[in-house]
Amino acid sequence: MDFEPNATEETKNYFGHNTGTPWTNPKGDGLLSGKNLMQMPCSDTKKQTPYFLDWESTNHNEYAGKFKDTDDFLFSHLNNLSDTVMDVALRNVEGNVDVDALPDGVYRV
Numbered sequence: 001m002d003f004e005p006n007a008t009e010e011t012k013n014y015f016g017h018n019t020g021t022p023w024t025n026p027k028g029d030g031l032l033s034g035k036n037l038m039q040m041p042c043s044d045t046k047k048q049t050p051y052f053l054d055w056e057s058t059n060h061n062e063y064a065g066k067f068k069d070t071d072d073f074l075f076s077h078l079n080n081l082s083d084t085v086m087d088v089a090l091r092n093v094e095g096n097v098d099v100d101a102l103p104d105g106v107y108r109v
Helices: 009-015 055-063 070-082 097-101
Strands: 040-042 047-049
Touching: 055 070, 070 097
Parallel strands: none
Antiparallel strands: 040 047
16 A cells, blocks of 8 residues: 555545454554455465555565655566566466565555
């Protein structure tokens, strides 16, 4: 979840957040809280899905502010993937850091 630079605190609070953890009873607030969404536990991620991460804090905490925005993040990983050699018969990219980093979706408010 990425907010436009001009998004007000009221808007951010309205949409809220939901990290999907702990997966038995995730903490969240606003529209994205688990109370307002149909969620299912995912054993692969060990989180309730869907979940929504705040881009600013994720970029700061996990990537030390390396990416200027979500587009930069996505293009960086997709560019790395374009150089990944895959066998036609064995297309398994499990464990590939770029595949693992790509989210199912990105929303900008």
